[in-house]
Every structure is written in C-alpha cells, then in structure tokens.
Amino acid sequence: MTEVRVIGRDGAERMIEADDGSALMDSLRDAGTGVEGTCGGACACGTCHVYIDAAWAARLPARSEDEQMMLDAIGELVEVRATSRLSCQIRVEPGASGLALEIGPVP
Numbered sequence: 001m002t003e004v005r006v007i008g009r010d011g012a013e014r015m016i017e018a019d020d021g022s023a024l025m026d027s028l029r030d031a032g033t034g035v036e037g038t039c040g041g042a043c044a045c046g047t048c049h050v051y052i053d054a055a056w057a058a059r060l061p062a063r064s065e066d067e068q069m070m071l072d073a074i075g076e077l078v079e080v081r082a083t084s085r086l087s088c089q090i091r092v093e094p095g096a097s098g099l100a101l102e103i104g105p106v107p
C-alpha cells in the first residue's frame with residue numbers, strides 16, 4: 001500500500017491508501033474522492049483527471065500519446081494544467097508514498 005495525499009474538489013485534504021501495482025484511478029474511485037473512471041481506465045473519458053503536486057509531477061513517467069490526446073480533448077471544457085494527468089494512466093509504485101494530488105475538474 002502507498003499513501004497518497006488527496007485534495008478534493010471541496011478543498012478538503014485527506015490521505016488514502018492506494019494499491020501498489022494498480023492504476024491510481026482505482027484507489028481514488030474506491031475511496032470516494034469524486035473520481036468516477038467511467039471508461040474503466042481505457043483513457044477514453046477524462047473523468048479521472050487530477051492535478052499532480054508540482055514536486056511529484058516530474059517524478060512520474062511522461063504522458064503517453066493517448067493520455068495527451070484525451071487531456072487535449074477535455075482541455076476544451078475544463079482547465080488542464082502542466083501537472084494534469086489521467087489517474088487511470090498512473091501506476092501506483094511503492095516508492096511513491098506521499099504522492100500528492102488534487103482531484104481535477106471533469107468534462
């Protein structure tokens with residue numbers, strides 16, 4: 001398990017436990033953070049949009065082409081930042097304990 005610091009859309013901060021090796025979206029959804037993940041992690045809905053804390057953003061693998069395309073698409077409707085990621089595309093790594101993020105707006 002990896003601890004993740006989450007700021008909700010209401011501004012409230014909480015810690016959740018994320019399953020190592022799983023998609024971050026699954027743990028965010030299951031913890032009731034407001035992440036829906038309606039496409040099941042297929043990089044096709046944008047409802048798992050999060051803003052990664054700047055200090056952590058550079059430590060994550062780069063966006064894939066598919067993730068970038070989806071972020072470009074939702075960027076027509078909501079604010080996409082340099083630190084925006086689709087949490088379904090982020091694999092939880094044991095070394096990521098303390099990862100911090102804010103639940104992003106969704107289309």
Ligand code: FES
Nearest residue numbers: 037039045046088
């Ligand atoms: S769950 Fe649909 S894009 Fe991430």
